[in-house]
Amino acid sequence: MADNSPLTVEEVAEACDIFFPLMFEVRTRIPDAEITDVLKVMKSVAELAQQLRVTKKEETGPFGFNKEKTDA
Numbered sequence: 001m002a003d004n005s006p007l008t009v010e011e012v013a014e015a016c017d018i019f020f021p022l023m024f025e026v027r028t029r030i031p032d033a034e035i036t037d038v039l040k041v042m043k044s045v046a047e048l049a050q051q052l053r054v055t056k057k058e059e060t061g062p063f064g065f066n067k068e069k070t071d072a
Contacts, residue, residue: 022046 026042027033033041 023038023042026045027038030038030041
């Protein structure tokens with residue numbers, strides 16, 4: 001079940017510490033855009049960043065004890 005209790009100041013501050021640097025990064029790239037447009041672009045950029053994260057993990061491959069054994 002979802003916790004529907006009111007958020008604390010600390011929880012909101014933690015979310016702001018994550019959200020606003022991301023928003024600032026997008027806003028600096030499209031400075032004349034309306035805030036609603038910046039938020040829409042942020043959503044698209046976040047989706048792309050998630051895809052890139054998955055791709056990078058797949059490219060890294062197994063390591064250590066997880067390496068695939070080659071027939072010698």
